[in-house]
Amino acid sequence: MLANLKEKVWKANLELPKRNLVSLSFGNVSGFDPGRRLVAIKPSGVPYEKLKPQDIVLVDLEGRIVEGRLMPSTDTPTHIEIYRAFQGVGGICHAHSEFATIFAQARKPIPCLGTTHADQFNGPVPVTRQLTPTEVRGDYERNTGKIIAKRFSRIEPLHIPAVLVAGHGPFTWGKDPDEAVGTALILEQVARMAMGTLFLNRRQEALPTYILRRHHERKHGPGAYYGQKKEKEND
Numbered sequence: 001m002l003a004n005l006k007e008k009v010w011k012a013n014l015e016l017p018k019r020n021l022v023s024l025s026f027g028n029v030s031g032f033d034p035g036r037r038l039v040a041i042k043p044s045g046v047p048y049e050k051l052k053p054q055d056i057v058l059v060d061l062e063g064r065i066v067e068g069r070l071m072p073s074t075d076t077p078t079h080i081e082i083y084r085a086f087q088g089v090g091g092i093c094h095a096h097s098e099f100a101t102i103f104a105q106a107r108k109p110i111p112c113l114g115t116t117h118a119d120q121f122n123g124p125v126p127v128t129r130q131l132t133p134t135e136v137r138g139d140y141e142r143n144t145g146k147i148i149a150k151r152f153s154r155i156e157p158l159h160i161p162a163v164l165v166a167g168h169g170p171f172t173w174g175k176d177p178d179e180a181v182g183t184a185l186i187l188e189q190v191a192r193m194a195m196g197t198l199f200l201n202r203r204q205e206a207l208p209t210y211i212l213r214r215h216h217e218r219k220h221g222p223g224a225y226y227g228q229k230k231e232k233e234n235d
């Protein structure tokens with residue numbers, strides 16, 4: 001079971017350079033086993049081409065290494081805070097992908113300007129507040145996770161599975177590591193399209209709410225009908 005999770009996390013990490021979401025050894029993907037309350041995460045500073053499934057580090061929700069001979073990613077406490085705060089999240093991805101990071105650096109949320117965005121995110125992708133000097137001098141990575149959780153105090157994290165950390169970059173999440181990476185990819189695409197749209201029309205209004213909701217709900221709502229119908233269990 002945990003070997004399976006480590007394998008999944010390893011594979012999802014390899015998608016980051018493949019999909020041009022990261023350079024060098026930047027970025028990290030983790031997965032969460034809710035039964036055992038353990039996080040599997042990329043080790044710190046290992047180049048992607050050298051990364052092996054057995055290098056993936058297992059930590060508990062206190063950040064203690066449970067299995068692995070390498071140090072976990074320096075962003076591990078941020079991932080842990082997100083797993084602690086958001087129910088149902090089984091994978092997290094962090095990358096400094098270019099266009100999403102541009103919005104994070106501008107401290108601007110990504111507005112929902114079209115249905116590509118609405119299919120994935122049920123509203124603008126929020127940006128956190130800036131960390132205070134005390135928060136940065138203290139437990140910086142854990143505090144990053146805490147301001148993310150705080151930003152979602154009135155947002156359902158599974159309906160908007162991404163955040164921009166002010167002056168830093170995006171974190172995305174999903175039911176598993178694969179989904180978190182897929183969301184990072186779509187986030188990058190919608191950030192790029194939003195920037196292009198705002199370039200053509202600086203005053204472009206957001207997509208009307210009735211179109212946004214319709215698009216989001218046909219994929220994610222209780223009556224979702226996008227894609228192929230699932231076969232009945234007994235069929």
Ligand SMILES: [Zn+2]
Pocket residue numbers: 094095096168169
């Ligand atoms: Zn980062």
